[in-house]
Amino acid sequence: MRHAESACSVLHVDLDAFFVSVERVLNPRLCGRPVVVGGAAATRGVVAAASYEARQYGIHSAMPMAQAMRLCPHLIRVPGQHKMYARASKAVFDLLGGYTPVLEKVSVDEAYLDLRGTEHLFGRAVDAAERMRREVKERLRLDLTVGVSRNRLVSKVASGFAKPHGLFDVRPGQEPRFFAPLPVKVLPGIGPVTQKKLRDFHIDDLGTLATTESWFLQEVFGRYGPIMKRRARGEDATPVCPAWGKPVRKSIGQERTFAEDTHDAVVLRGRLQAMLEETCARLRREGWLARTMSLKVRYADFTTETRDVRLPHPSDHDLEWWQAACALLEKALRRRTLIRLLGVRFSGLQRGFWQGGLFEEERIAQRSRLTVLDRMREKYGAQAVCAGDRLWLYKSP
């Protein structure tokens, strides 16, 4: 773990329209045309990534596919190939790892790098960044945008500013000047609610925020107020933490949008069971135990509710979570509105060991059975053995 200092050494790298770019490498005929990656409109898919050509039509990620098609009738949709994207991402980060071991991957297409100490090998950080962009383009045919500054925050904003396929270098001491004219929403952590509050006080740009009195911000936003002011001046002491420097995973989960909004308890229970089985299998495969489960429900009117439940002991066993999950679903069903999306997420993850009980022969036996079930599913597919509630999902029409 290294703390950013005065030198310009922290890079934020971002792969432009990553999924689309990979698709274009695989199929060059997609180049120069409006392309999106995502599920089909018929199955209520959403846009996972949009090319810059598509974005000109107002299409953005997380937009329902049907709406995207309406905005651009000649839009080309390709289904996602996530294994391929993971391979491409690994290739890019392996290449960037050759520049510095202090590389913190934040998503499949985004990372922070700390280049301190590499000046003798690659020269100034901005030159190294230019070389990275060239190398990624030549070797992998992918566009990389890089923000260079002396801390993570400014580099992140700089890369957003430089998009697409650009490079932006903020020299030390220039951070306040770079930030001043930018709207407050570019600052990570300022969402719509904070934005609205700031707007109410006529604070629209980072320059104004940086010169607002701390006591005032403290009064309005609490502890986060003065922090927000420091960040608006481009101050950030968060170090770049490579994977070996910190436990990375905080939660594991999945969510599904239904083909049709539903209030059918049987379908919802079946879907919930399927998600629990799959997510718990993933917990077991990766060696995690979870303390908390959250059930996310998005209703047809797009209101979203999340409810949490904790077990007395951490668990990776779907049967142990099942009753608690059903109780949460029952509560969600009390609102007599159709449900559009259901999601399950496990957090409070801990790794490595499982505490059995002295008087829990049944629980220990269940665990052995689970190991056998996992092996069967691995060999014959996830649906080879499943709980009864889930069968409703596969019933013939």
Add this chain to the structure above:
Amino acid sequence: MKFLIDRLAFRNALQRVEMGIDRKPTNPVYGGILIEATNNSLQLMTNDLDMAVRYRVDFVQVDQPGWAVIPGRELVDIIKDVESDTVTLTLNDKGGVELQAGEDVCDLVTFESSAGRGAEERSESFPLVPALEGDPDVAMDKGDFLVMVNSTRFATSRVQDTRFATEGVLFELADGQATMVGTDGRRLACIHRPTTGGKGGKSRAVLLPKVLDQIYRFGQDEEGDTISIWFLGNLVGFRLGNLESFGRVLTGEYPNYGNVIPAAGKHVVRAHRESFTKKLRLASHLTQDSAAVVRLALSSNNMEVASEHEGRGRASANFEVEYSGDGLKMAFNPAFLLEGLKSAHSEQIELQIDDASRPAKFLLGDDFSYVVMPLSSLV
């Protein structure tokens, strides 16, 4: 009622009955202290329906016998803060109590009193407990009993279990031997001690830990070397000197502890308690708070205690033990081991293990076994 009492003697007596005051009483009287003044002695009593405490104070100058139920918490706090050597407590005709300590005077209400009635008339609303009369069901050495409490209390569950009454401590009598067991389902402490008298026979009760805590805290200071115990249906009564404590018996089922104590392990390790504790404590500094794990690796005459905290570092500590078996690796929650070792009675302890996935048995003194379920690796 009117009496004069030494302030320190009164404070000590109140400390002994304090644990029986209900902090959130459904009926105000459960939050009170029943004070009965008779011929040159004073009896204090509290009862929160889970536990009751009765304590007798001798050498009190009783000018007028009587009784009153006085707000407990307030009385305890007042007596802690007054500065005079003696305290005079007087019950007036209107049912109020005047407490005089030197120049200081406090007037307290009473929930019920003998004012306007005869001193021999009993309280109607205060929940009284039976007198401990006749031969006790069991009598045993006070020191032995306190050792039993100290050796098992730490292992009881801190939360209520839906299946078993593991938040309590099991107390069993059979064949002139007393057994005490505490478990939270993941570790279990079991200790036997001989009884010295009483009616004998077989008895069994799951006791609320609160009453044992109270006896452990004050038992040592009470006169006499014997503790007498009465099984009174849904109550168990204990008498040590002037102190009588009563605890409610938990009604839930207690797990069959005999089944989980391994008879004898294939692998036997003898270790010095102090060295083991020090190495464990060292390794436990590098464990995650939410999922603390230490790994024990046994090889010929050596034990390695290792730990790792993702993102912080790892520790490995070796020390000499008596062991001649094959290499063996196990993982435990370090807090379970440290708590057990802290309660050990002997400097040399013995660890018996069958295999890495079965409960491990620690022999921590005469007739004191401590069984801990190891952690299983997920990957």
